Amino acid sequence: MAETRIQILNQGPIIIAGHADLIDDQGNTIPRREPMALCRCGQSQTMPFCDGIEKGHMKTCSRAKNIL
Numbered sequence: 724m725a726e727t728r729i730q731i732l733n734q735g736p737i738i739i740a741g742h743a744d745l746i747d748d749q750g751n752t753i754p755r756r757e758p759m760a761l762c763r764c765g766q767s768q769t770m771p772f773c774d775g776i777e778k779g780h781m782k783t784c785s786r787a788k789n790i791l
């Protein structure tokens with residue numbers, strides 16, 4: 724099975740490349756896109772996917788050095 728990669732973009736969405744099931748809060752599978760860009764700002768009109776509206780509005784990024 725291919726490896727799944729999850730990447731947090733600087734001031735942008737979370738990118739998921741590889742196999743992953745996306746499940747909503749009621750247990751339903753959301754049709755996937757490849758790669759998937761999941762909204763991290765809460766402003767997307769196409770939730771849970773990023774539609775690019777965050778550009779210029781997000782100020783933070785999660786980086787390994789800040790978490791460890």
Ligand code: FES
Pocket residue numbers: 735736737761762763764765766767768772773774775776777778
């Ligand atoms: S992170 Fe892209 S619309 Fe929210």
